[in-house]
Amino acid sequence: MIQYDAERRTLTLHTRSTSYQMKIDATGVLLHTYYGEKLRKGDLSRLICPEDRGFSPNPDEVGLDRTWSLDTQPQEYSSSGVGDFRQPALEADLADGSHIVDLRYVGHTVADGKYALEGLPAFYDEGVAAQTLTVELRDKCSGLTVELLYGVLEEYDMITRAVRVRNDGAAPVQLTRVASACLDFFTGDWDFITLGGAYAREREPVRTTLTQGVHTVGSVRGSSSHQQNPFLVLCDRDATEDTGCCWAMALVYSGNFQATVEHTQFHETRMTMGIHPFHFCWRLEPGESFTAPEAAMVFSRQGLGHMSRMFHRAIRLNLCRGPWKDARRPILINNWEATLFDFDADKIYSIAQAASKVGVEMMVMDDGWFGQRNDDFGGLGDWNVNQEKLPGGLAPLAERIKGLGMKFGIWVEPEMVNENSDLYRAHPDWAFQAPGRPVTRGRYQLVLDLTRAEVRQYILDNLRTMLKSADISYVKWDMNRSLTDVWSAGLPAERQGEVYHRFVLGVYEILEALHQEFPQLLIEGCSGGGGRFDCGMLYYTPQIWCSDNTDAMDRLRIQYGTSYCYPCCTMGAHVSAVPNGLTHRSTPFHTRGVVAAAGTFGYELDLNELSPEELEEVAHQIAAFRNYWDVVMRGDYYRLTDPFRHECFCAWMHVSPDRTRAVVSVVQTQRHANPVRPLLRMKGLDPDKDYLVEGKVYGGDELMYAGLALPFLDECQAVQYQIKEV
Incomplete structure (x- = not known):
């Protein structure tokens, strides 16, 4: 799968249907020469045409040769300050005050199997053939060393990339930009597709014709966000679902990200993706290293549909983990839209009792079961059971529901805290807030500082206690605000630029601990619906609540856009009551069932309020889904129409x-x-x-x-x- 031609100094990565090539040139610069349909052989650096370009400077080692410039060379991993004026993949502030990083090839290794990233999610190689290429680049003046990691998952036509930066110099270095992938092309007559949107309108495909300049999408909200998604496609202008070349990249990360496509003055194209440089500054002491998250790439010459199906298979089988990754999820009912905060144990049991009669398999109790949580204003952070609502705690209710032949699930929002909570009164410094400044609230709540070990331990201890107190099979993990006032009392001033990324690492650490300790637990990710729907979260939560908007007609668009990268088995989708709470639209019960069955499938209402005819329809929907769930969850997905364009x-x-x-x-x-x-x-x-x-x-x-x-x-x-x- 990975070939090195010592004579030509080329490194070529082959998947089942694609090839990816780079070349070490005479100056030690690692050039990118090809990514596309599979090739038998060849040195594609022949496609680079040297030319004297005005205002494109030339490095010292080429002497008076004005035809060689980093400004015009297709690079595998670009840096700053040495004559390339395009978007850099790496930027750093060095100890002498300069920001010049000149990366040259040192060596490479090839190993069987797929690399893993400590503390970060990544695709893995269980059950598939894989190899890892590690290429080492170094800036000899500063001692900054960059390891480029490439994972080749042959069966899925997927190549993954990650980056480790190590300070082998004698002085500290401040990293200010570390992209996970940089991809250069010789041409640029293309379109690019991003997934935009808003709360309740997540992941709307936006297709734009590439023009000269830098086109950027991203998030600075502390999560991947409702507004943009860490996924990008570059494609032929006439590419369709079934024809045309498509290059797609997805970031395996759940925090601030930036994806760019730059079309240059010479009609070349550069595509980069990684952590957003907004307020990012990571200090590396001598001997320390920093690992950037993984980016996954797929090339298809059979259109957007084939591209999506490659991602779907790889995500389902080699990113999602645990016993639920390829199994039918329990058909559940959630009480949120039926009750909001107004419920007690008997109310939850009555909903479960009605649901059990028509074949629902799990009862999920949503927000409001803990602390003094009777509205949005208080209780978050206090993960002790509200005894007025649930006398005796979680166990008695869980046992009553278990007696109906159903499993029991629960909602949590561990990353947040209300000011009106015992936790905040005891530890106000555990929330993000800058000294001397008023706080900024979102949904009447603040964000806990997960960069601090004691905060992570508090959350983990509470979750462990909760999960051990009753027979809990499922957790809905929510996050209902963006990050503001991002300042940590646990870090010195010179490390405040690390807070955003350390927060995400904290989320991953807690989730990984739960995965290891409770391997049978099914966790559904959520962030006000689809505000953190990304490959990073899917490594820990094999399904994500697709959107708080459960209106069937709006879900047609939301689930369509989501499918560009993410498989149906990851999309949390439920049948809800009408008129819909967000759109006030009423749709037939059958239609709501058909749309929800394109995802994990469940219900978001009180079945006690349905007519006999509607209850019969529920039973029919559940029986039908049980009959064909494996086709939906494990099969190939085809978008037959575009709901943003097809009017009928x-x-x-x-x-x-x-x-x-x-x-x-x-x-x-x-x-x-x-x-x-x-x-x-x-x-x-x-x-x-x-x-x-x-x-x-x-x-x-x-x-x-x-x-x-x-x-x-x-x-x-x-x-x-x-x-x-x-």
């Missing part, structure tokens, strides 16, 4: 890996007078097989190339087809 209906399908079964879902989004007969062409089937659809037999080629005529539906109505090979 939204359709998607899941196909089993052996192509013997499929589930096709259609929702009518608009209805017009005298409508045109809707026609749906399917994807992913075997053209040589015959399939049973609604009692009729069709060839796979018919269904994909000619299509299936859909029934006329009213707005917001849905139809779902279960397809089987005959």
